[in-house]
Amino acid sequence: MSSLTAARVLKPIGTAGSLFAFGLDVGRAVFRRPFQFREFIQQAWFIASVTIVPTALVAIPFGAVIALQVGGLVAQFGAQSFVGSAAVLAVVQQAAPIATALLVAGAGGSAIAADLGARKIREELDAMMVLGIDPIQRLVVPRVLACMMIAVFLNGLVSIVGVMGGYVFNVIIQGGTPGAYLASFTALAQMADLWQGLAKALVFGLIAAIVASYMGMNAGGGPKGVGDAVNQSVVITFLLLFIVNFVMSAIFLQIIPSKSG
Amino acid sequence: MGVDVKIEGLTKSFGKQLIWKDVTLTLPAGEISVMLGPSGTGKSVLLKTLIGLIKPDQGSVVIEGVDIASCSEKDLYEVRKLFGVLFQDGAMFGSMDLFDNVAFPLREHTKKSESEIRNIVMEKMDLVGLIGAENKLPGEISGGMRKRAGLARALVLDPEILLIDEPDSGLDPVRTAFINQLFIDLNAQIDATFLIVTHDINSTRTVPDNIGLLYHKHLAMYGPREMLLSSEEPVVRQFLNAQTIGPIGMSEEKDADELAAEKDMGLPPLPPIPMQLEPSNGIPRKYQRPPGAWCRENGVTPPPGSFQADAAMAPGGVKAAPTEAPY
Numbered sequence: 001m002s003s004l005t006a007a008r009v010l011k012p013i014g015t016a017g018s019l020f021a022f023g024l025d026v027g028r029a030v031f032r033r034p035f036q037f038r039e040f041i042q043q044a045w046f047i048a049s050v051t052i053v054p055t056a057l058v059a060i061p062f063g064a065v066i067a068l069q070v071g072g073l074v075a076q077f078g079a080q081s082f083v084g085s086a087a088v089l090a091v092v093q094q095a096a097p098i099a100t101a102l103l104v105a106g107a108g109g110s111a112i113a114a115d116l117g118a119r120k121i122r123e124e125l126d127a128m129m130v131l132g133i134d135p136i137q138r139l140v141v142p143r144v145l146a147c148m149m150i151a152v153f154l155n156g157l158v159s160i161v162g163v164m165g166g167y168v169f170n171v172i173i174q175g176g177t178p179g180a181y182l183a184s185f186t187a188l189a190q191m192a193d194l195w196q197g198l199a200k201a202l203v204f205g206l207i208a209a210i211v212a213s214y215m216g217m218n219a220g221g222g223p224k225g226v227g228d229a230v231n232q233s234v235v236i237t238f239l240l241l242f243i244v245n246f247v248m249s250a251i252f253l254q255i256i257p258s259k260s261g
Numbered sequence: 262m263g264v265d266v267k268i269e270g271l272t273k274s275f276g277k278q279l280i281w282k283d284v285t286l287t288l289p290a291g292e293i294s295v296m297l298g299p300s301g302t303g304k305s306v307l308l309k310t311l312i313g314l315i316k317p318d319q320g321s322v323v324i325e326g327v328d329i330a331s332c333s334e335k336d337l338y339e340v341r342k343l344f345g346v347l348f349q350d351g352a353m354f355g356s357m358d359l360f361d362n363v364a365f366p367l368r369e370h371t372k373k374s375e376s377e378i379r380n381i382v383m384e385k386m387d388l389v390g391l392i393g394a395e396n397k398l399p400g401e402i403s404g405g406m407r408k409r410a411g412l413a414r415a416l417v418l419d420p421e422i423l424l425i426d427e428p429d430s431g432l433d434p435v436r437t438a439f440i441n442q443l444f445i446d447l448n449a450q451i452d453a454t455f456l457i458v459t460h461d462i463n464s465t466r467t468v469p470d471n472i473g474l475l476y477h478k479h480l481a482m483y484g485p486r487e488m489l490l491s492s493e494e495p496v497v498r499q500f501l502n503a504q505t506i507g508p509i510g511m512s513e514e515k516d517a518d519e520l521a522a523e524k525d526m527g528l529p530p531l532p533p534i535p536m537q538l539e540p541s542n543g544i545p546r547k548y549q550r551p552p553g554a555w556c557r558e559n560g561v562t563p564p565p566g567s568f569q570a571d572a573a574m575a576p577g578g579v580k581a582a583p584t585e586a587p588y
Contacts (some may be wrong), residue, residue, distance in 0.1 A: 119355070129338075129341070132370060
């Protein structure tokens with residue numbers, strides 16, 4: 001009985017270990033030739049097509065909420081001229097990579113987990129291995145790279161749409177001055193914030209794709225297993241994203257001192 | 262052509278559940294072997310162990326000097342190029358049509374031109390009788406067609422070893438007879454080592470050179486076809502003649518009461534051993550042995566009526582119309 005509970009307690013650690021090992025396998029397979037360029041383009045196109053519209057739609061209220069919240073708050077201190085700066089900082093540093101990652105994980109990652117899971121239970125992955133082809137190199141690597149690339153691009157999209165949304169709400173609804181909003185951009189924000197956002201998006205894309213691929217390739221027990229794999233991949237990715245976001249933000253704050261207006 | 266597969270002391274368990282223990286046998290080069298066993302005795306697990314998809318707990322599988330159970334990932338992918346495998350459901354890639362499925366190994370492993378690939382693929386599609394269906398997706402065709410397409414894909418790299426998981430499940434008797442004839446003809450043509458996992462007694466009695474029986478977590482018997490078909494061993498006899506009397510029960514094993522109740526029942530006599538299927542072009546296969554050779558060598562008297570062309574259970578349809586065979 002005691003060994004049974006011990007096994008149950010230790011199981012998540014084992015899963016975390018094999019997930020990490022899987023990530024290392026993928027890292028090694030990235031450099032193995034031939035690179036599956038066709039699959040990479042197809043996957044990138046697919047992930048982009050399922051994420052672009054929802055991402056843009058999510059980005060508008062994101063920017064707007066920040067503008068409304070911060071706008072109302074700083075107005076009480078009489079610092080309306082800094083609303084633009086605060087919106088840029090919040091959107092580029094935090095909101096854009098997180099919104100991107102949630103959509104890449106929710107739309108792209110779930111599709112990857114479902115696709116690989118279905119292939120797993122139909123023995124397609126076994127058949128591929130038997131035909132002398134490594135599914136990690138053939139299927140997972142292109143998906144991971146595609147996810148990372150699309151995450152970076154979507155991050156740019158969210159940044160722009162979010163800042164524009166903030167501008168519209170600040171200027172039109174809150175009656176802010178257009179010039180002040182734009183002019184204050186560089187008061188608090190700096191170039192490093194943009195790099196930080198891009199780096200986060202890259203890492204989040206990597207995590208979403210690795211977790212989704214791992215869950216898909218280890219699906220078991222028929223169609224229900226595929227459903228479980230998709231479910232778990234989204235939940236685990238979200239959890240990891242928020243933890244990693246916190247860690248990365250803390251590190252960036254340490255190495256890049258924030259600009260004091 | 263064709264290579265030996267030496268299996269020694271193979272043991273596998275999933276968690277606490279032992280699948281089989283100490284399985285030792287050699288699949289002779291170029292011969293056709295059939296692996297039998299009641300449902301759930303790990304026949305498919307054995308097949309997957311032979312290609313390194315499942316690692317055994319103990320033992321070795323040696324092919325051309327490489328031990329599949331312990332070799333590196335890189336060697337494993339090299340050795341797998343010798344294999345052609347037909348999975349139970351065909352395992353076709355759902356996103357590709359049948360042509361791309363069959364062409365897949367050629368495109369990945371060879372530098373052949375698209376027109377050469379087309380020729381090879383169409384030849385294999387013709388062999389399994391799927392001409393005209395090459396642009397269908399695997400989801401659009403029946404299970405039997407998927408299986409035949411899987412066979413075409415397994416054959417496309419001219420394998421040295423062909424592993425076939427339940428070729429006859431989900432096929433009608435006529436197609437089963439055709440596919441059995443196809444195996445014999447293929448073996449005559451490419452001299453590959455065949456291992457067929459099946460439940461079908463009729464196929465087992467007429468197709469292979471060797472038969473193995475997995476039962477009760479071990480390999481009960483493995484040897485030439487005539488040895489098993491003339492065996493008095495209760496398990497072998499029960500299974501090969503599809504009888505209810507014997508040690509195999511509905512759930513794995515019978516208990517003592519059931520066995521005691523059967524004690525007085527006389528076993529029905531062994532049915533005659535049928536002729537082995539011959540290649541449809543009439544030219545004997547390289548490793549084919551004359552009917553009754555094993556029985557004569559080992560001083561075993563085959564059941565009366567054996568080795569006659571019209572023996573019971575001989576698949577008459579195929580014999581009567583060899584020109585109809587699909588090649």
